[in-house]
Amino acid sequence: MLWLKKPVLWTSSRDAGQWNSTKMTLEDWTLIRSKWHDWYQADWDYAQTTVYLFCATLGVVALLRWGSQLAHGRSGAAQKPGLLDRVAGLAGYITTRQFRVAALNWxxxxxxxxxxxxxxxxxxxxxxxxxxxxxxxxxxxxxxxxxxxxxxxxxxxxxxxxxxxxxxxxxxxxxxxxxxxxxxxxxxxxxxxxxxxxxxxxxxxxxxxxxxxxxxxxxxxxxxxxxxxxxxxxxxxxxxxxxxxxxxxxxxxxxxxxxxxxxxxxxxxxxxxxxxxxxxxxxxxxxxxxxxxxxxxxVRGLATPATATVRSLPDRTLAVRLAVPARFRWAPGQHILVRFMISPLHFGSTHPFTIANVHVQGKKNEVELIMRVRDGITRALAAREGRSISAWVDGPYGHSGLARELRRFDRVLFLAGGSGTTFTAPLFLDLVAHKADRPADAKAEFVITVRESGALGWLERELQPFEESEAGDAAVRTHVTREKVEDVDIEKEPVSIGSLHHGRPNIPELVKEFCSTPGRVAIIACGPEEFAYDVRTAVAAEQLGVARGSSAMSEVYLHAENYSW
Structure with a gap:
């Protein structure tokens, strides 16, 4: 308070007594007391106007978002996009389309x-x-x-x-x-x-x-x-x-x-x-x-203590299991912020991780996190493999209703790059498990891209319910980019996650093929920045077709996640 004027007030006076009108012309005095020029009303003229802009914009966005939710409550295939579908297609295009500046790698x-x-x-x-x-x-x-x-x-x-x-x-x-x-x-x-x-x-x-x-x-x-x-x-x-x-x-x-x-x-x-x-x-x-x-x-973090255990996976990957209180619930695709009580350097901050498993009622309440070992917290966790680690969990965060929304679509394509499978796999499993809530003849496909087949070990366990269900309306295919498919040692590293392919998938072709027949399509993607860019570009082209009325699709919905924010 040393440098504040005395007495300290909540708001200063608007008294213009500091001005001496006798030393100004009438024109000068009129100007400085007019709207947009009066110093003593500048907060009303400029700050409040800026606030009104933000509030009005956010209000319009909220109405559009909630209105879109109500409009999309319907399901079933439409042969041709109607007027509302075309408007939604245009909205989808402008919220999806990105541009790449190659010179800046941006x-x-x-x-x-x-x-x-x-x-x-x-x-x-x-x-x-x-x-x-x-x-x-x-x-x-x-x-x-x-x-x-x-x-x-x-x-x-x-x-x-x-x-x-x-x-x-x-x-x-x-x-x-x-x-x-x-x-x-x-x-x-x-x-x-x-x-x-x-x-x-x-x-x-x-x-x-x-x-x-x-x-x-x-x-x-x-x-x-x-x-x-x-x-x-x-x-x-x-x-x-x-x-x-x-x-x-x-x-x-x-x-x-x-x-x-x-x-x-x-x-x-x-x-x-x-x-x-x-x-x-x-x-x-x-x-x-x-x-x-x-x-x-x-408060939420202190109310959710957890015990973490760490185990190593191939390709510099860790699986961290958090034993959380029975009351803790999450939806597929959500993430949490974890405060690991390791050292003063780390327990002073929280770290975001996507929840890689589906919550199952009646089973031990454990959250599984899959992460690549880099610097910072992941390296510290890798050094404590096999030991119990105290933690605090804040969350869950993210779109809690996404899994439920996907059930209205005729076809859903999941695209995962690397550890992006932690986001997409729970959503895929939830969709397969709720076949009765989906349109007739609905289909789903899960395309996974990983560098090494060994990184699929944890995912194989998570997808076991899908493998056992023999769901004819869903398919999984895996692309391995660093090793040839014929070199994968099935005995050493059993991999039974759909069909195996060598090399990167052709994202534009996948999206185009998936959007070639009438219906409503959702595409869920998570991966590195370049991966997400390719998906967005391909989906935006299909959404533009819906907006023009030239597409067989009546809706193309995209939910894309990046590794980082």
Whole structure:
């Protein structure tokens, strides 16, 4: 509280008494008291307008998502796509289609995400730059340049939504029926836009102070100047290091430093705002959103203790079994956040893993996790094979109704690359087990791609119920990419998971063939980034055919997961 104005208030006064109207012309006075120019109403004009945009957009998205759920309650094959099917096909296309920038080895977000982010950027830039002047022509009209004032209010209004997009217990996700990991892209991009508006907020003050030759005086006598720089430095680090090129190689370190930098940023911003008008309202809202999410996760984790055991699998893979309380339930395709009590380095954070097995009523309640050994927590777990490890489980997270939704489709194609089988296998097994709830003549196919056949050992056990059922409406095929099929030692490593093939599957051909006859099709995919990109590109082409009315399909639904968020 040392650098805050006294007395500290919840909201500062809107009294314009600091202005001396006798030293201004009538035109000057009218301008500074008009809408979009009045400093004492800038939070209403710019921050609230930004909030209205977010709320209106999220409201529309929520209505579309819930409306889509109701519209898709029907099942059965349609010979030709109707009007609603074509609209849904177009919506599917723009939420699926990505573009690849080969020179940067980068895949863009889907078209819908690009459109949403671009729309937000255009809106906030128009809101900031439309009104003129950008600087007051006279000293008597105010010390805060209008351009900097507008950008500052837009920045702080973005902040609660930026944080809300990034929380695990996600209120935006609850509203829009979207799992938290799918909102991470909006967390990162709104943070980037907030950084851009923060720079637009900063530089006009620097320009003003240089022009008026009082830069040093302001930084020595007013705390909101140096605290602005103190906030901008960690904000710059947060934005720069959040890009995958910097984040992925040392994710464990990044995560810890991310929280430290965010805390410094919030502390500096708190002093910088100095309860100007309603500025602190947005900070309290941000802390309330994050604090509630953190508290819910903490309580839920402490209420779900677990004991983990680790065993090694071929191809640098681990199987971790978590004995969890009997009350813990999960749906196929969901994931959990696990806090392993190994060392101070690791029990200070949680780690996301997809649940690889199906919950079976009446059996021992165990969660199975399959993971590749890399650095960080997976390497630490590998070093403790055969030993019991205490853990805390937070979750489950993810689309709890996905397995149920898949039962309405005429055909479902599951595509898994590597450990992407941990997501797709439980969904496939659930679909096969609920044949009675599916349309007549419904079919399912599970295509698995792995580097070595030995990696299929755990999956063979999980798919045993399917093998024993001899389901004629479902098929499994496995592609092994690193060894020839004839070299697989069946005696040493028995593999009975459908038909075996050598080399990578032709994803476009698979999708095209699956979508060649009338009906409603769902495609569920999980794998590396390039794998997911190939699937998205192939599915988007079929969805565009539905939108044009030229496809035999009446619906092509895609749910694609990547390894990382």
């Amino acid at each position: 895949n863009s977000p889907p078209v819908a995400t690009i459109g949403a982010i671009t729309g937000l950027l255009v809106f906030v830039l128009a809101l900031i730059f439309t009104a003129k002047p950008y600087y007051w022509p006279k000293h008597t009209m105010g010390h805060s340049p209008p351009l900097g004032t507008r950008a500052g209010w837009v920045s702080i209004a973005i902040m609660p939504f930026m944080i809300a997009f990034g929380t695990k217990v996600n209120f935006i996700g609850l509203l829009t029926r979207t799992s938290h990991e799918r909102l991470q892209v909006f967390h990162r991009w709104t943070a980037t836009i907030m950084y851009v508006t923060s720079l637009i907020h900063t530089f006009p003050y620097i320009v003003n102070n240089i022009a008026w030759k009082d830069m040093q005086l302001q930084y020595k006598t007013t705390p909101w100047y140096w605290t602005g720089i103190a906030a901008l430095i960690p904000q710059t680090w947060l934005i720069a290091c959040s890009w995958g090129y910097f984040r992925n190689p040392q994710y464990e370190l990044f995560k810890k430093l991310h929280y430290i930098a965010a805390a410094i940023f919030m502390a500096a911003l708190f002093i910088h705002c100095n309860f100007r008008l309603t500025s602190w309202h947005y900070i309290w809202a941000t802390l309330a959103l994050y604090g509630t999410s953190w508290l819910v996760r903490l």
